[in-house]
Amino acid sequence: MSKIKDVRLTHRRYYYKKPFHITNSISSYADNVEVEITTDSGIKAIGEASPSMRVCGENKDTILTFENRLKEIMVDKDITRYLVIFRELNRFISSSSLKAAVEFAILDAFSMEMGIEVYRFLGGDKTEIETDKTVSIGSIEERVKEAVEIKKSGFNIIKIKVGENLEEDIESIEEIYRKTKGVKYIVDANEGYSPKEALYFARKLYTKGIDIAVYEQPVKRYDIEGLRFVRFNSPYPVAGDESARTAVDVLNLIKKEAVDFVNIKIMKSGFASALSIIELCNSAGVDLMIGCMGESTTGIYQSVSLACGRGCFRFCDLDSHLLLKDQQTDRFVQKKNIISITL
Numbered sequence: 001m002s003k004i005k006d007v008r009l010t011h012r013r014y015y016y017k018k019p020f021h022i023t024n025s026i027s028s029y030a031d032n033v034e035v036e037i038t039t040d041s042g043i044k045a046i047g048e049a050s051p052s053m054r055v056c057g058e059n060k061d062t063i064l065t066f067e068n069r070l071k072e073i074m075v076d077k078d079i080t081r082y083l084v085i086f087r088e089l090n091r092f093i094s095s096s097s098l099k100a101a102v103e104f105a106i107l108d109a110f111s112m113e114m115g116i117e118v119y120r121f122l123g124g125d126k127t128e129i130e131t132d133k134t135v136s137i138g139s140i141e142e143r144v145k146e147a148v149e150i151k152k153s154g155f156n157i158i159k160i161k162v163g164e165n166l167e168e169d170i171e172s173i174e175e176i177y178r179k180t181k182g183v184k185y186i187v188d189a190n191e192g193y194s195p196k197e198a199l200y201f202a203r204k205l206y207t208k209g210i211d212i213a214v215y216e217q218p219v220k221r222y223d224i225e226g227l228r229f230v231r232f233n234s235p236y237p238v239a240g241d242e243s244a245r246t247a248v249d250v251l252n253l254i255k256k257e258a259v260d261f262v263n264i265k266i267m268k269s270g271f272a273s274a275l276s277i278i279e280l281c282n283s284a285g286v287d288l289m290i291g292c293m294g295e296s297t298t299g300i301y302q303s304v305s306l307a308c309g310r311g312c313f314r315f316c317d318l319d320s321h322l323l324l325k326d327q328q329t330d331r332f333v334q335k336k337n338i339i340s341i342t343l
């Protein structure tokens, strides 16, 4: 049995290779916070929080203020009785991304103590997953060029950001489809459309013979009626992302029959609560995908552990580390679109 000796938070800034443009937001860098837990048996476990102001109303500064409180909660606690620590974290830590990082680091330390990896502790369903890669908003030419490059570099699923200009979005997707036939598409409007626009977009593309595997967050996060309207009237499966932050959000979406998919991101819910969301969706027959914020490889490893451990995600959108500069995949191996958890 080992006890937590210390917990430390460190701010780390990662720059995007090119500014990441989605509906109403352009980012040049991700301000993440690394969590390091050490135990008296010499274990060192690392987690990473990648906070989103747009989605969850938090940033690195709001997170860093929790360092002393974390020490109070965690130091001297038995790592093998992790639920006791999780319960305390839920009482005192309001930041979902910090919770994700700390909970993961605790499970990582626990797993090391047991001599296994986190993905095995979670069930060990798979040892590898396939990820998509994302085309952010830009001119039609830029978007087509990016999509073609993504396909060429070995990806079979392309995620396309839309939501700022309806007609240009439609034209971009048509053009991308013409140049990258044979791949699957996930389209994400990040709340950019009205329900009517969302339907216009989907029907227009459908009549051109273009299939979209997932139509993510077409309308505003609180417009659950609108989401439901798009779900029942568009030919494509609809996913909730911004509408699905917590387990309570997801329960409500299920009750309202508003979505075909839920996009789980541990930065929105925390790590432990993501497990509840998985169970909710599995029970209700709602499909799952897993996404990310601006995680480096350190943070992506957390979601890869969840995705491999549980094996329940129809689509994995774990590509933020591919969009950031200076990333080293030292915790997993990535060959083109395939991420393997075993080194």
Ligand code: MN
Binding pocket: 188, 190, 216, 217, 241, 242, 263, 291
């Ligand atoms: Mn999304």
